[in-house]
Amino acid sequence: MGKGTRAALAAVGTAMVAGGGLAFYAAAAARRFERMVPRDGDIVEVDGARLHVVERGQGPALLLVHGLGGQLRNFSRLLGPLAERHRVVLVDRPGSGYSTAAGTGQPSLAEQARSLASLIDRMGLDRPVVVGHSLGGALALVLALNHPGSVGGLALLAPFTRPLTDVPSAFALLAVRSPLTRALIAWTAVVPLAQLAPDRTAALVFAPEPVPRDFPVAGGGALGLRPANFQATSADLVGANDAAIDVAGRFGEIDMPVEILFGAGDAILDPAHQGAEAAAAIRGARFETIEGGHMMPYTQPERVAAWIAGAAERCRAGRGADDRAPAQPSPAISPST
Incomplete structure:
Protein backbone atom coordinates (compact mmCIF):
# COMPACT_ATOMS: atom_id res chain seq x y z
CA MET A 1 0.00 0.00 0.00
CA GLY A 2 1.48 3.33 -1.08
CA LYS A 3 1.91 6.38 1.11
CA GLY A 4 -0.82 8.24 -0.83
CA THR A 5 -3.34 5.47 -0.25
CA ARG A 6 -2.49 5.25 3.45
CA ALA A 7 -2.87 9.03 3.78
CA ALA A 8 -6.24 8.97 2.01
CA LEU A 9 -7.51 6.15 4.23
CA ALA A 10 -6.28 7.97 7.31
CA ALA A 11 -8.11 11.11 6.20
CA VAL A 12 -11.31 9.16 5.63
CA GLY A 13 -10.99 7.47 9.00
CA THR A 14 -10.41 10.79 10.75
CA ALA A 15 -13.44 12.30 9.00
CA MET A 16 -15.61 9.34 10.02
CA VAL A 17 -14.51 9.57 13.64
CA ALA A 18 -15.07 13.34 13.66
CA GLY A 19 -18.47 12.97 11.99
CA GLY A 20 -19.49 10.26 14.44
CA GLY A 21 -18.42 12.43 17.32
CA LEU A 22 -20.42 15.38 16.02
CA ALA A 23 -23.48 13.18 15.48
CA PHE A 24 -23.19 11.85 19.03
CA TYR A 25 -22.88 15.43 20.26
CA ALA A 26 -25.97 16.46 18.26
CA ALA A 27 -28.00 13.58 19.68
CA ALA A 28 -26.97 14.47 23.23
CA ALA A 29 -27.83 18.12 22.59
CA ALA A 30 -31.26 17.12 21.24
CA ARG A 31 -32.01 15.25 24.47
CA ARG A 32 -30.90 18.28 26.45
CA PHE A 33 -33.17 20.56 24.41
CA GLU A 34 -36.09 18.22 25.06
CA ARG A 35 -35.46 18.42 28.79
CA MET A 36 -35.41 22.21 28.50
CA VAL A 37 -38.63 22.26 26.44
CA PRO A 38 -40.73 19.21 27.32
CA ARG A 39 -43.98 18.34 25.63
CA ASP A 40 -46.80 20.56 26.90
CA GLY A 41 -49.93 18.94 25.53
CA ASP A 42 -51.45 15.81 24.06
CA ILE A 43 -50.74 13.90 20.88
CA VAL A 44 -53.74 13.70 18.54
CA GLU A 45 -53.59 11.18 15.70
CA VAL A 46 -55.04 12.54 12.46
CA ASP A 47 -54.85 11.86 8.75
CA GLY A 48 -51.16 11.92 7.88
CA ALA A 49 -49.66 12.94 11.22
CA ARG A 50 -49.46 12.71 15.00
CA LEU A 51 -49.96 16.28 16.18
CA HIS A 52 -48.85 17.82 19.46
CA VAL A 53 -51.74 19.99 20.64
CA VAL A 54 -52.36 22.33 23.59
CA GLU A 55 -55.93 23.43 24.29
CA ARG A 56 -57.13 26.09 26.72
CA GLY A 57 -60.30 28.09 27.37
CA GLN A 58 -63.88 28.01 26.16
CA GLY A 59 -65.82 29.91 23.52
CA PRO A 60 -65.42 30.45 19.79
CA ALA A 61 -62.47 28.43 18.49
CA LEU A 62 -59.09 29.77 17.44
CA LEU A 63 -56.45 27.51 15.84
CA LEU A 64 -52.92 28.96 16.06
CA VAL A 65 -50.30 27.73 13.58
CA HIS A 66 -46.62 28.68 14.01
CA GLY A 67 -44.06 29.51 11.36
CA LEU A 68 -40.83 28.14 9.88
CA GLY A 69 -38.68 26.31 12.41
CA GLY A 70 -41.07 27.23 15.21
CA GLN A 71 -43.12 25.39 17.77
CA LEU A 72 -46.40 26.02 19.58
CA ARG A 73 -44.60 27.78 22.44
CA ASN A 74 -44.00 30.63 19.99
CA PHE A 75 -47.58 31.57 20.99
CA SER A 76 -47.12 30.99 24.73
CA ARG A 77 -47.54 34.66 25.59
CA LEU A 78 -50.80 34.86 23.62
CA LEU A 79 -52.42 31.83 25.22
CA GLY A 80 -53.56 33.42 28.49
CA PRO A 81 -55.15 36.57 27.04
CA LEU A 82 -56.88 34.69 24.20
CA ALA A 83 -58.15 31.82 26.39
CA GLU A 84 -60.17 34.25 28.51
CA ARG A 85 -62.85 34.37 25.78
CA HIS A 86 -61.93 31.68 23.26
CA ARG A 87 -61.29 28.00 22.92
CA VAL A 88 -57.64 28.23 21.88
CA VAL A 89 -55.83 25.35 20.19
CA LEU A 90 -52.08 25.55 19.61
CA VAL A 91 -50.52 22.95 17.35
CA ASP A 92 -47.02 21.96 16.29
CA ARG A 93 -46.98 21.67 12.51
CA PRO A 94 -46.07 18.17 11.21
CA GLY A 95 -42.30 17.73 11.57
CA SER A 96 -41.99 20.61 14.03
CA GLY A 97 -41.81 20.54 17.81
CA TYR A 98 -43.32 17.25 18.98
CA SER A 99 -45.51 16.59 15.91
CA THR A 100 -44.49 13.87 13.49
CA ALA A 101 -45.62 13.13 9.97
CA ALA A 102 -46.61 9.73 8.66
CA GLY A 103 -44.32 8.13 6.11
CA THR A 104 -40.91 9.40 5.06
CA GLY A 105 -39.92 12.93 4.20
CA GLN A 106 -41.45 16.22 5.23
CA PRO A 107 -45.06 16.69 4.03
CA SER A 108 -45.89 19.54 1.68
CA LEU A 109 -48.01 22.44 2.88
CA ALA A 110 -50.98 20.87 1.09
CA GLU A 111 -50.44 17.65 3.06
CA GLN A 112 -49.99 19.59 6.29
CA ALA A 113 -53.24 21.43 5.54
CA ARG A 114 -55.01 18.09 5.16
CA SER A 115 -53.74 17.07 8.59
CA LEU A 116 -54.98 20.34 10.12
CA ALA A 117 -58.39 19.88 8.49
CA SER A 118 -58.48 16.41 10.03
CA LEU A 119 -57.52 17.90 13.41
CA ILE A 120 -60.34 20.45 13.19
CA ASP A 121 -62.80 17.65 12.52
CA ARG A 122 -61.33 15.33 15.16
CA MET A 123 -61.47 18.00 17.89
CA GLY A 124 -64.94 19.22 16.91
CA LEU A 125 -63.80 22.77 16.23
CA ASP A 126 -66.65 24.70 14.62
CA ARG A 127 -65.06 26.49 11.66
CA PRO A 128 -62.33 28.12 13.77
CA VAL A 129 -60.60 31.34 12.90
CA VAL A 130 -57.13 30.17 11.91
CA VAL A 131 -54.25 32.34 13.12
CA GLY A 132 -51.14 31.68 11.05
CA HIS A 133 -47.74 33.25 11.70
CA SER A 134 -45.11 33.55 8.95
CA LEU A 135 -45.01 30.19 7.10
CA GLY A 136 -47.99 29.25 9.24
CA GLY A 137 -49.80 32.04 7.39
CA ALA A 138 -49.05 30.32 4.09
CA LEU A 139 -50.33 27.07 5.57
CA ALA A 140 -53.49 28.81 6.81
CA LEU A 141 -54.11 30.11 3.28
CA VAL A 142 -53.62 26.61 1.81
CA LEU A 143 -56.02 25.24 4.44
CA ALA A 144 -58.64 27.88 3.55
CA LEU A 145 -58.27 27.21 -0.19
CA ASN A 146 -58.21 23.40 -0.06
CA HIS A 147 -60.61 22.88 2.88
CA PRO A 148 -62.84 25.97 2.94
CA GLY A 149 -65.60 24.24 4.89
CA SER A 150 -63.22 23.75 7.82
CA VAL A 151 -62.31 27.42 8.30
CA GLY A 152 -64.36 30.39 9.46
CA GLY A 153 -61.78 33.07 8.69
CA LEU A 154 -58.08 33.90 8.71
CA ALA A 155 -56.12 36.19 11.03
CA LEU A 156 -52.61 36.19 9.60
CA LEU A 157 -49.53 37.49 11.44
CA ALA A 158 -46.61 38.48 9.19
CA PRO A 159 -47.68 35.79 6.71
CA PHE A 160 -45.60 34.39 3.87
CA THR A 161 -48.01 34.96 0.99
CA ARG A 162 -45.94 35.51 -2.15
CA PRO A 163 -42.84 33.77 -3.56
CA LEU A 164 -39.38 35.17 -2.80
CA THR A 165 -36.43 35.53 -5.15
CA ASP A 166 -33.90 35.47 -2.29
CA VAL A 167 -33.85 33.52 0.96
CA PRO A 168 -33.63 35.79 4.02
CA SER A 169 -30.10 35.68 5.41
CA ALA A 170 -31.35 34.29 8.71
CA PHE A 171 -32.38 31.09 6.89
CA ALA A 172 -29.46 30.70 4.46
CA LEU A 173 -28.18 27.48 6.07
CA LEU A 174 -31.61 25.92 5.54
CA ALA A 175 -31.72 26.42 1.76
CA VAL A 176 -30.50 22.90 0.95
CA ARG A 177 -32.31 20.79 -1.63
CA SER A 178 -30.48 17.50 -1.19
CA PRO A 179 -31.94 15.43 1.67
CA LEU A 180 -28.52 13.79 2.17
CA THR A 181 -26.73 17.13 2.51
CA ARG A 182 -29.54 18.37 4.74
CA ALA A 183 -29.08 15.40 7.07
CA LEU A 184 -25.28 15.84 7.09
CA ILE A 185 -25.61 19.48 8.13
CA ALA A 186 -28.26 18.66 10.72
CA TRP A 187 -26.14 16.01 12.44
CA THR A 188 -22.76 17.74 12.28
CA ALA A 189 -22.94 21.52 11.91
CA VAL A 190 -26.13 22.96 13.39
CA VAL A 191 -25.44 22.66 17.12
CA PRO A 192 -21.76 23.77 16.94
CA LEU A 193 -22.68 26.78 14.78
CA ALA A 194 -25.48 27.71 17.14
CA GLN A 195 -23.05 27.62 20.07
CA LEU A 196 -20.44 29.68 18.23
CA ALA A 197 -22.97 32.42 17.44
CA PRO A 198 -25.97 31.69 19.69
CA ASP A 199 -27.89 34.90 19.03
CA ARG A 200 -27.11 35.58 15.37
CA THR A 201 -30.14 33.95 13.72
CA ALA A 202 -32.51 34.97 16.51
CA ALA A 203 -31.29 38.58 16.27
CA LEU A 204 -32.13 38.62 12.56
CA VAL A 205 -35.55 37.06 13.09
CA PHE A 206 -36.52 39.38 15.97
CA ALA A 207 -35.06 42.59 14.48
CA PRO A 208 -35.54 45.47 15.06
CA GLU A 209 -36.66 44.28 18.51
CA PRO A 210 -34.26 42.63 20.98
CA VAL A 211 -34.29 38.87 21.44
CA PRO A 212 -36.12 37.97 24.68
CA ARG A 213 -33.80 36.07 27.00
CA ASP A 214 -36.43 33.42 27.73
CA PHE A 215 -37.23 32.57 24.11
CA PRO A 216 -35.15 29.33 23.87
CA VAL A 217 -37.26 27.78 26.65
CA ALA A 218 -40.49 29.76 27.10
CA GLY A 219 -40.75 30.31 23.35
CA GLY A 220 -39.65 26.80 22.39
CA GLY A 221 -36.73 28.05 20.30
CA ALA A 222 -34.29 25.39 21.49
CA LEU A 223 -36.27 22.56 19.86
CA GLY A 224 -35.55 23.90 16.39
CA LEU A 225 -31.89 22.88 16.78
CA ARG A 226 -32.68 19.17 17.00
CA PRO A 227 -31.48 17.35 13.85
CA ALA A 228 -34.94 16.08 12.87
CA ASN A 229 -36.48 19.52 13.31
CA PHE A 230 -33.71 21.16 11.28
CA GLN A 231 -34.27 18.72 8.42
CA ALA A 232 -38.03 19.33 8.46
CA THR A 233 -37.50 23.09 8.58
CA SER A 234 -35.12 22.95 5.62
CA ALA A 235 -37.62 20.89 3.61
CA ASP A 236 -40.39 23.36 4.51
CA LEU A 237 -38.26 26.28 3.32
CA VAL A 238 -37.37 24.62 0.03
CA GLY A 239 -41.02 23.78 -0.70
CA ALA A 240 -42.44 27.08 0.49
CA ASN A 241 -41.91 29.05 -2.71
CA ASP A 242 -43.80 26.54 -4.85
CA ALA A 243 -46.67 26.65 -2.36
CA ALA A 244 -46.63 30.46 -2.37
CA ILE A 245 -46.77 30.56 -6.17
CA ASP A 246 -49.88 28.37 -6.08
CA VAL A 247 -51.49 30.38 -3.26
CA ALA A 248 -50.85 33.76 -4.89
CA GLY A 249 -52.45 32.51 -8.09
CA ARG A 250 -55.60 31.48 -6.18
CA PHE A 251 -56.25 34.59 -4.06
CA GLY A 252 -59.44 35.20 -6.04
CA GLU A 253 -60.89 31.90 -4.78
CA ILE A 254 -60.79 32.90 -1.11
CA ASP A 255 -64.36 33.36 0.09
CA MET A 256 -64.02 34.16 3.79
CA PRO A 257 -62.89 37.07 5.94
CA VAL A 258 -59.11 37.58 5.93
CA GLU A 259 -57.14 40.00 8.09
CA ILE A 260 -53.38 40.57 7.98
CA LEU A 261 -51.13 42.17 10.59
CA PHE A 262 -47.46 43.02 10.08
CA GLY A 263 -44.76 44.61 12.16
CA ALA A 264 -43.70 47.72 10.28
CA GLY A 265 -40.02 46.91 10.86
CA ASP A 266 -40.19 43.24 9.83
CA ALA A 267 -36.69 42.24 8.67
CA ILE A 268 -37.73 38.80 7.34
CA LEU A 269 -40.79 39.44 5.16
CA ASP A 270 -41.61 42.77 3.50
CA PRO A 271 -44.90 44.14 4.89
CA ALA A 272 -45.79 45.89 1.64
CA HIS A 273 -45.15 42.92 -0.68
CA GLN A 274 -46.24 40.08 1.59
CA GLY A 275 -48.98 41.98 3.43
CA ALA A 276 -50.48 44.98 1.65
CA GLU A 277 -50.25 43.49 -1.86
CA ALA A 278 -51.75 40.19 -0.73
CA ALA A 279 -54.59 41.98 1.05
CA ALA A 280 -55.30 44.01 -2.07
CA ALA A 281 -55.62 40.78 -4.07
CA ILE A 282 -58.05 39.12 -1.64
CA ARG A 283 -61.57 40.51 -1.79
CA GLY A 284 -62.53 42.25 1.42
CA ALA A 285 -59.21 41.59 3.18
CA ARG A 286 -57.91 44.03 5.79
CA PHE A 287 -54.26 44.97 6.29
CA GLU A 288 -52.75 46.69 9.30
CA THR A 289 -49.33 47.35 10.80
CA ILE A 290 -47.97 47.95 14.26
CA GLU A 291 -44.51 48.92 15.40
CA GLY A 292 -42.19 45.96 15.72
CA GLY A 293 -40.69 43.08 13.81
CA HIS A 294 -41.38 39.57 12.61
CA MET A 295 -41.78 37.97 16.03
CA MET A 296 -44.48 40.32 17.32
CA PRO A 297 -46.63 37.42 18.66
CA TYR A 298 -43.86 36.91 21.23
CA THR A 299 -42.60 40.46 21.69
CA ARG A 319 -69.72 39.06 6.61
CA GLY A 320 -70.50 37.14 3.45
CA ALA A 321 -68.35 37.47 0.35
CA ASP A 322 -71.04 39.52 -1.40
CA ASP A 323 -71.07 42.01 1.47
CA ARG A 324 -67.35 42.59 1.62
CA ALA A 325 -65.98 45.59 -0.16
CA PRO A 326 -62.83 45.41 -2.31
CA ALA A 327 -59.72 45.21 -0.15
CA GLN A 328 -58.11 48.46 0.90
CA PRO A 329 -55.17 48.69 3.31
CA SER A 330 -56.44 50.24 6.52
CA PRO A 331 -54.54 52.87 8.48
CA ALA A 332 -51.70 51.61 10.63
CA ILE A 333 -52.37 51.06 14.29
CA SER A 334 -50.47 53.59 16.35
CA PRO A 335 -47.78 52.02 18.55
CA SER A 336 -48.62 51.40 22.16
CA THR A 337 -47.16 53.69 24.76
Whole structure:
Protein backbone atom coordinates (compact mmCIF):
# COMPACT_ATOMS: atom_id res chain seq x y z
CA MET A 1 0.00 0.00 0.00
CA GLY A 2 1.48 3.33 -1.08
CA LYS A 3 1.91 6.38 1.11
CA GLY A 4 -0.82 8.24 -0.83
CA THR A 5 -3.34 5.47 -0.25
CA ARG A 6 -2.49 5.25 3.45
CA ALA A 7 -2.87 9.03 3.78
CA ALA A 8 -6.24 8.97 2.01
CA LEU A 9 -7.51 6.15 4.23
CA ALA A 10 -6.28 7.97 7.31
CA ALA A 11 -8.11 11.11 6.20
CA VAL A 12 -11.31 9.16 5.63
CA GLY A 13 -10.99 7.47 9.00
CA THR A 14 -10.41 10.79 10.75
CA ALA A 15 -13.44 12.30 9.00
CA MET A 16 -15.61 9.34 10.02
CA VAL A 17 -14.51 9.57 13.64
CA ALA A 18 -15.07 13.34 13.66
CA GLY A 19 -18.47 12.97 11.99
CA GLY A 20 -19.49 10.26 14.44
CA GLY A 21 -18.42 12.43 17.32
CA LEU A 22 -20.42 15.38 16.02
CA ALA A 23 -23.48 13.18 15.48
CA PHE A 24 -23.19 11.85 19.03
CA TYR A 25 -22.88 15.43 20.26
CA ALA A 26 -25.97 16.46 18.26
CA ALA A 27 -28.00 13.58 19.68
CA ALA A 28 -26.97 14.47 23.23
CA ALA A 29 -27.83 18.12 22.59
CA ALA A 30 -31.26 17.12 21.24
CA ARG A 31 -32.01 15.25 24.47
CA ARG A 32 -30.90 18.28 26.45
CA PHE A 33 -33.17 20.56 24.41
CA GLU A 34 -36.09 18.22 25.06
CA ARG A 35 -35.46 18.42 28.79
CA MET A 36 -35.41 22.21 28.50
CA VAL A 37 -38.63 22.26 26.44
CA PRO A 38 -40.73 19.21 27.32
CA ARG A 39 -43.98 18.34 25.63
CA ASP A 40 -46.80 20.56 26.90
CA GLY A 41 -49.93 18.94 25.53
CA ASP A 42 -51.45 15.81 24.06
CA ILE A 43 -50.74 13.90 20.88
CA VAL A 44 -53.74 13.70 18.54
CA GLU A 45 -53.59 11.18 15.70
CA VAL A 46 -55.04 12.54 12.46
CA ASP A 47 -54.85 11.86 8.75
CA GLY A 48 -51.16 11.92 7.88
CA ALA A 49 -49.66 12.94 11.22
CA ARG A 50 -49.46 12.71 15.00
CA LEU A 51 -49.96 16.28 16.18
CA HIS A 52 -48.85 17.82 19.46
CA VAL A 53 -51.74 19.99 20.64
CA VAL A 54 -52.36 22.33 23.59
CA GLU A 55 -55.93 23.43 24.29
CA ARG A 56 -57.13 26.09 26.72
CA GLY A 57 -60.30 28.09 27.37
CA GLN A 58 -63.88 28.01 26.16
CA GLY A 59 -65.82 29.91 23.52
CA PRO A 60 -65.42 30.45 19.79
CA ALA A 61 -62.47 28.43 18.49
CA LEU A 62 -59.09 29.77 17.44
CA LEU A 63 -56.45 27.51 15.84
CA LEU A 64 -52.92 28.96 16.06
CA VAL A 65 -50.30 27.73 13.58
CA HIS A 66 -46.62 28.68 14.01
CA GLY A 67 -44.06 29.51 11.36
CA LEU A 68 -40.83 28.14 9.88
CA GLY A 69 -38.68 26.31 12.41
CA GLY A 70 -41.07 27.23 15.21
CA GLN A 71 -43.12 25.39 17.77
CA LEU A 72 -46.40 26.02 19.58
CA ARG A 73 -44.60 27.78 22.44
CA ASN A 74 -44.00 30.63 19.99
CA PHE A 75 -47.58 31.57 20.99
CA SER A 76 -47.12 30.99 24.73
CA ARG A 77 -47.54 34.66 25.59
CA LEU A 78 -50.80 34.86 23.62
CA LEU A 79 -52.42 31.83 25.22
CA GLY A 80 -53.56 33.42 28.49
CA PRO A 81 -55.15 36.57 27.04
CA LEU A 82 -56.88 34.69 24.20
CA ALA A 83 -58.15 31.82 26.39
CA GLU A 84 -60.17 34.25 28.51
CA ARG A 85 -62.85 34.37 25.78
CA HIS A 86 -61.93 31.68 23.26
CA ARG A 87 -61.29 28.00 22.92
CA VAL A 88 -57.64 28.23 21.88
CA VAL A 89 -55.83 25.35 20.19
CA LEU A 90 -52.08 25.55 19.61
CA VAL A 91 -50.52 22.95 17.35
CA ASP A 92 -47.02 21.96 16.29
CA ARG A 93 -46.98 21.67 12.51
CA PRO A 94 -46.07 18.17 11.21
CA GLY A 95 -42.30 17.73 11.57
CA SER A 96 -41.99 20.61 14.03
CA GLY A 97 -41.81 20.54 17.81
CA TYR A 98 -43.32 17.25 18.98
CA SER A 99 -45.51 16.59 15.91
CA THR A 100 -44.49 13.87 13.49
CA ALA A 101 -45.62 13.13 9.97
CA ALA A 102 -46.61 9.73 8.66
CA GLY A 103 -44.32 8.13 6.11
CA THR A 104 -40.91 9.40 5.06
CA GLY A 105 -39.92 12.93 4.20
CA GLN A 106 -41.45 16.22 5.23
CA PRO A 107 -45.06 16.69 4.03
CA SER A 108 -45.89 19.54 1.68
CA LEU A 109 -48.01 22.44 2.88
CA ALA A 110 -50.98 20.87 1.09
CA GLU A 111 -50.44 17.65 3.06
CA GLN A 112 -49.99 19.59 6.29
CA ALA A 113 -53.24 21.43 5.54
CA ARG A 114 -55.01 18.09 5.16
CA SER A 115 -53.74 17.07 8.59
CA LEU A 116 -54.98 20.34 10.12
CA ALA A 117 -58.39 19.88 8.49
CA SER A 118 -58.48 16.41 10.03
CA LEU A 119 -57.52 17.90 13.41
CA ILE A 120 -60.34 20.45 13.19
CA ASP A 121 -62.80 17.65 12.52
CA ARG A 122 -61.33 15.33 15.16
CA MET A 123 -61.47 18.00 17.89
CA GLY A 124 -64.94 19.22 16.91
CA LEU A 125 -63.80 22.77 16.23
CA ASP A 126 -66.65 24.70 14.62
CA ARG A 127 -65.06 26.49 11.66
CA PRO A 128 -62.33 28.12 13.77
CA VAL A 129 -60.60 31.34 12.90
CA VAL A 130 -57.13 30.17 11.91
CA VAL A 131 -54.25 32.34 13.12
CA GLY A 132 -51.14 31.68 11.05
CA HIS A 133 -47.74 33.25 11.70
CA SER A 134 -45.11 33.55 8.95
CA LEU A 135 -45.01 30.19 7.10
CA GLY A 136 -47.99 29.25 9.24
CA GLY A 137 -49.80 32.04 7.39
CA ALA A 138 -49.05 30.32 4.09
CA LEU A 139 -50.33 27.07 5.57
CA ALA A 140 -53.49 28.81 6.81
CA LEU A 141 -54.11 30.11 3.28
CA VAL A 142 -53.62 26.61 1.81
CA LEU A 143 -56.02 25.24 4.44
CA ALA A 144 -58.64 27.88 3.55
CA LEU A 145 -58.27 27.21 -0.19
CA ASN A 146 -58.21 23.40 -0.06
CA HIS A 147 -60.61 22.88 2.88
CA PRO A 148 -62.84 25.97 2.94
CA GLY A 149 -65.60 24.24 4.89
CA SER A 150 -63.22 23.75 7.82
CA VAL A 151 -62.31 27.42 8.30
CA GLY A 152 -64.36 30.39 9.46
CA GLY A 153 -61.78 33.07 8.69
CA LEU A 154 -58.08 33.90 8.71
CA ALA A 155 -56.12 36.19 11.03
CA LEU A 156 -52.61 36.19 9.60
CA LEU A 157 -49.53 37.49 11.44
CA ALA A 158 -46.61 38.48 9.19
CA PRO A 159 -47.68 35.79 6.71
CA PHE A 160 -45.60 34.39 3.87
CA THR A 161 -48.01 34.96 0.99
CA ARG A 162 -45.94 35.51 -2.15
CA PRO A 163 -42.84 33.77 -3.56
CA LEU A 164 -39.38 35.17 -2.80
CA THR A 165 -36.43 35.53 -5.15
CA ASP A 166 -33.90 35.47 -2.29
CA VAL A 167 -33.85 33.52 0.96
CA PRO A 168 -33.63 35.79 4.02
CA SER A 169 -30.10 35.68 5.41
CA ALA A 170 -31.35 34.29 8.71
CA PHE A 171 -32.38 31.09 6.89
CA ALA A 172 -29.46 30.70 4.46
CA LEU A 173 -28.18 27.48 6.07
CA LEU A 174 -31.61 25.92 5.54
CA ALA A 175 -31.72 26.42 1.76
CA VAL A 176 -30.50 22.90 0.95
CA ARG A 177 -32.31 20.79 -1.63
CA SER A 178 -30.48 17.50 -1.19
CA PRO A 179 -31.94 15.43 1.67
CA LEU A 180 -28.52 13.79 2.17
CA THR A 181 -26.73 17.13 2.51
CA ARG A 182 -29.54 18.37 4.74
CA ALA A 183 -29.08 15.40 7.07
CA LEU A 184 -25.28 15.84 7.09
CA ILE A 185 -25.61 19.48 8.13
CA ALA A 186 -28.26 18.66 10.72
CA TRP A 187 -26.14 16.01 12.44
CA THR A 188 -22.76 17.74 12.28
CA ALA A 189 -22.94 21.52 11.91
CA VAL A 190 -26.13 22.96 13.39
CA VAL A 191 -25.44 22.66 17.12
CA PRO A 192 -21.76 23.77 16.94
CA LEU A 193 -22.68 26.78 14.78
CA ALA A 194 -25.48 27.71 17.14
CA GLN A 195 -23.05 27.62 20.07
CA LEU A 196 -20.44 29.68 18.23
CA ALA A 197 -22.97 32.42 17.44
CA PRO A 198 -25.97 31.69 19.69
CA ASP A 199 -27.89 34.90 19.03
CA ARG A 200 -27.11 35.58 15.37
CA THR A 201 -30.14 33.95 13.72
CA ALA A 202 -32.51 34.97 16.51
CA ALA A 203 -31.29 38.58 16.27
CA LEU A 204 -32.13 38.62 12.56
CA VAL A 205 -35.55 37.06 13.09
CA PHE A 206 -36.52 39.38 15.97
CA ALA A 207 -35.06 42.59 14.48
CA PRO A 208 -35.54 45.47 15.06
CA GLU A 209 -36.66 44.28 18.51
CA PRO A 210 -34.26 42.63 20.98
CA VAL A 211 -34.29 38.87 21.44
CA PRO A 212 -36.12 37.97 24.68
CA ARG A 213 -33.80 36.07 27.00
CA ASP A 214 -36.43 33.42 27.73
CA PHE A 215 -37.23 32.57 24.11
CA PRO A 216 -35.15 29.33 23.87
CA VAL A 217 -37.26 27.78 26.65
CA ALA A 218 -40.49 29.76 27.10
CA GLY A 219 -40.75 30.31 23.35
CA GLY A 220 -39.65 26.80 22.39
CA GLY A 221 -36.73 28.05 20.30
CA ALA A 222 -34.29 25.39 21.49
CA LEU A 223 -36.27 22.56 19.86
CA GLY A 224 -35.55 23.90 16.39
CA LEU A 225 -31.89 22.88 16.78
CA ARG A 226 -32.68 19.17 17.00
CA PRO A 227 -31.48 17.35 13.85
CA ALA A 228 -34.94 16.08 12.87
CA ASN A 229 -36.48 19.52 13.31
CA PHE A 230 -33.71 21.16 11.28
CA GLN A 231 -34.27 18.72 8.42
CA ALA A 232 -38.03 19.33 8.46
CA THR A 233 -37.50 23.09 8.58
CA SER A 234 -35.12 22.95 5.62
CA ALA A 235 -37.62 20.89 3.61
CA ASP A 236 -40.39 23.36 4.51
CA LEU A 237 -38.26 26.28 3.32
CA VAL A 238 -37.37 24.62 0.03
CA GLY A 239 -41.02 23.78 -0.70
CA ALA A 240 -42.44 27.08 0.49
CA ASN A 241 -41.91 29.05 -2.71
CA ASP A 242 -43.80 26.54 -4.85
CA ALA A 243 -46.67 26.65 -2.36
CA ALA A 244 -46.63 30.46 -2.37
CA ILE A 245 -46.77 30.56 -6.17
CA ASP A 246 -49.88 28.37 -6.08
CA VAL A 247 -51.49 30.38 -3.26
CA ALA A 248 -50.85 33.76 -4.89
CA GLY A 249 -52.45 32.51 -8.09
CA ARG A 250 -55.60 31.48 -6.18
CA PHE A 251 -56.25 34.59 -4.06
CA GLY A 252 -59.44 35.20 -6.04
CA GLU A 253 -60.89 31.90 -4.78
CA ILE A 254 -60.79 32.90 -1.11
CA ASP A 255 -64.36 33.36 0.09
CA MET A 256 -64.02 34.16 3.79
CA PRO A 257 -62.89 37.07 5.94
CA VAL A 258 -59.11 37.58 5.93
CA GLU A 259 -57.14 40.00 8.09
CA ILE A 260 -53.38 40.57 7.98
CA LEU A 261 -51.13 42.17 10.59
CA PHE A 262 -47.46 43.02 10.08
CA GLY A 263 -44.76 44.61 12.16
CA ALA A 264 -43.70 47.72 10.28
CA GLY A 265 -40.02 46.91 10.86
CA ASP A 266 -40.19 43.24 9.83
CA ALA A 267 -36.69 42.24 8.67
CA ILE A 268 -37.73 38.80 7.34
CA LEU A 269 -40.79 39.44 5.16
CA ASP A 270 -41.61 42.77 3.50
CA PRO A 271 -44.90 44.14 4.89
CA ALA A 272 -45.79 45.89 1.64
CA HIS A 273 -45.15 42.92 -0.68
CA GLN A 274 -46.24 40.08 1.59
CA GLY A 275 -48.98 41.98 3.43
CA ALA A 276 -50.48 44.98 1.65
CA GLU A 277 -50.25 43.49 -1.86
CA ALA A 278 -51.75 40.19 -0.73
CA ALA A 279 -54.59 41.98 1.05
CA ALA A 280 -55.30 44.01 -2.07
CA ALA A 281 -55.62 40.78 -4.07
CA ILE A 282 -58.05 39.12 -1.64
CA ARG A 283 -61.57 40.51 -1.79
CA GLY A 284 -62.53 42.25 1.42
CA ALA A 285 -59.21 41.59 3.18
CA ARG A 286 -57.91 44.03 5.79
CA PHE A 287 -54.26 44.97 6.29
CA GLU A 288 -52.75 46.69 9.30
CA THR A 289 -49.33 47.35 10.80
CA ILE A 290 -47.97 47.95 14.26
CA GLU A 291 -44.51 48.92 15.40
CA GLY A 292 -42.19 45.96 15.72
CA GLY A 293 -40.69 43.08 13.81
CA HIS A 294 -41.38 39.57 12.61
CA MET A 295 -41.78 37.97 16.03
CA MET A 296 -44.48 40.32 17.32
CA PRO A 297 -46.63 37.42 18.66
CA TYR A 298 -43.86 36.91 21.23
CA THR A 299 -42.60 40.46 21.69
CA GLN A 300 -45.96 42.24 21.77
CA PRO A 301 -48.45 39.65 23.01
CA GLU A 302 -51.04 42.06 24.46
CA ARG A 303 -51.28 44.11 21.26
CA VAL A 304 -51.35 41.03 19.06
CA ALA A 305 -53.87 39.18 21.25
CA ALA A 306 -56.19 42.20 21.13
CA TRP A 307 -55.84 42.32 17.34
CA ILE A 308 -56.57 38.59 17.00
CA ALA A 309 -59.65 38.90 19.21
CA GLY A 310 -60.94 41.80 17.13
CA ALA A 311 -60.24 40.01 13.86
CA ALA A 312 -61.98 36.87 15.14
CA GLU A 313 -65.02 38.88 16.18
CA ARG A 314 -65.26 40.47 12.74
CA CYS A 315 -64.90 37.05 11.11
CA ARG A 316 -67.69 35.65 13.27
CA ALA A 317 -69.93 38.60 12.42
CA GLY A 318 -70.77 36.63 9.29
CA ARG A 319 -69.72 39.06 6.61
CA GLY A 320 -70.50 37.14 3.45
CA ALA A 321 -68.35 37.47 0.35
CA ASP A 322 -71.04 39.52 -1.40
CA ASP A 323 -71.07 42.01 1.47
CA ARG A 324 -67.35 42.59 1.62
CA ALA A 325 -65.98 45.59 -0.16
CA PRO A 326 -62.83 45.41 -2.31
CA ALA A 327 -59.72 45.21 -0.15
CA GLN A 328 -58.11 48.46 0.90
CA PRO A 329 -55.17 48.69 3.31
CA SER A 330 -56.44 50.24 6.52
CA PRO A 331 -54.54 52.87 8.48
CA ALA A 332 -51.70 51.61 10.63
CA ILE A 333 -52.37 51.06 14.29
CA SER A 334 -50.47 53.59 16.35
CA PRO A 335 -47.78 52.02 18.55
CA SER A 336 -48.62 51.40 22.16
CA THR A 337 -47.16 53.69 24.76
